[in-house]
Amino acid sequence: MTMAPALLAAGTRVIDLAADFRLRDAAEWEDWYGVPHACPDLLAEAV
Amino acid sequence: MTTTVANALSDTHLTLTPRPAARWRSCSPRSTSPCRVSAVYAVPGACSGISFGMTFTDQLNGNDSSRLFDTFKVIVDDGTLEYIRASRSTSSTAATATPASCSTTCRPSAAVAAAAAAARAAAAAADRFGTRSLATRPAGRAFSGLRCPEEPRGTILYHPAWREAAPGWATRRNGMIRVGSSAGRATRASSCCGCWPAPRGGDRRDHLPGEAGVAVADLFRACATGSTCASRADLGRLAECDAVFFATPNGTP
Numbered sequence: 591m592t593m594a595p596a597l598l599a600a601g602t603r604v605i606d607l608a609a610d611f612r613l614r615d616a617a618e619w620e621d622w623y624g625v626p627h628a629c630p631d632l633l634a635e636a637v
Numbered sequence: 638m639t640t641t642v643a644n645a646l647s648d649t650h651l652t653l654t655p656r657p658a659a660r661w662r663s664c665s666p667r668s669t670s671p672c673r674v675s676a677v678y679a680v681p682g683a684c685s686g687i688s689f690g691m692t693f694t695d696q697l698n699g700n701d702s703s704r705l706f707d708t709f710k711v712i713v714d715d716g717t718l719e720y721i722r723a724s725r726s727t728s729s730t731a732a733t734a735t736p737a738s739c740s741t742t743c744r745p746s747a748a749v750a751a752a753a754a755a756a757r758a759a760a761a762a763a764d765r766f767g768t769r770s771l772a773t774r775p776a777g778r779a780f781s782g783l784r785c786p787e788e789p790r791g792t793i794l795y796h797p798a799w800r801e802a803a804p805g806w807a808t809r810r811n812g813m814i815r816v817g818s819s820a821g822r823a824t825r826a827s828s829c830c831g832c833w834p835a836p837r838g839g840d841r842r843d844h845l846p847g848e849a850g851v852a853v854a855d856l857f858r859a860c861a862t863g864s865t866c867a868s869r870a871d872l873g874r875l876a877e878c879d880a881v882f883f884a885t886p887n888g889t890p
């Protein structure tokens with residue numbers, strides 16, 4: 591998750607098979623996974 | 638053996654892929670066994686707190702649902718069916734039920750019900766990796782929730798939308814792509830595996846126990862050689878890739 595911003599900036603596509611970007615709302619993500627999301631701005635960009 | 642008319646299931650609830658079907662046909666119960674009914678049941682385990690097994694049981698109850706597959710009928714008790722529905726609504730793949738070995742396929746109805754109750758309790762208490770019960774977890778994007786470290790077998794599916802997310806895949810390097818994976822703290826491995834044929838929509842691979850990273854390595858065989866694996870994520874190496882799979886266990890930051 592912490593690598594996502596740098597990878598995207600480098601032009602690499604990120605495919606999330608886990609839970610890092612499964613939810614669109616950062617507060618909801620934090621509620622479910624117990625830690626703040628490392629790059630909440632990207633949650634809205636994920637497709 | 639009690640025989641009761643059961644509620645009918647459809648593809649929406651339960652499908653049977655060729656491999657477990659063939660395995661199950663090889664596990665015909667002995668004529669003297671009280672267990673003659675094929676059943677899918679829930680047990681505690683996996684990241685969500687729930688996993689599924691397949692066994693023979695001794696009776697069909699009024700709250701069971703059933704589906705006829707070719708030569709045999711499979712029943713699902715209502716407690717298990719709740720979790721199958723939940724898992725199908727929160728994952729891009731169906732719940733995976735693992736057939737028991739042929740020597741351990743008799744599971745009395747009471748034991749099936751007890752396992753479902755235990756699974757319910759485990760799911761309620763599960764907070765491993767920060768996840769909660771599949772039955773109550775909010776639905777998210779389709780690619781999430783695919784892999785768990787304790788899941789005995791599963792499938793990663795190349796989704797057609799991945800090609801849309803990486804529009805250069807079809808033409809870049811004559812259809813080859815450079816892929817990498819970030820597999821989290823448990824495996825502490827990252828890899829950037831060189832060129833590999835771009836995935837086709839619908840391609841899939843089964844994988845053995847392990848994290849999603851293991852399955853990704855299996856999908857892209859060049860990764861399996863470990864030639865470029867590192868003991869920790871190498872951002873510079875991953876940034877050279879066309880696509881990087883985040884393959885951590887579900888819920889592990």
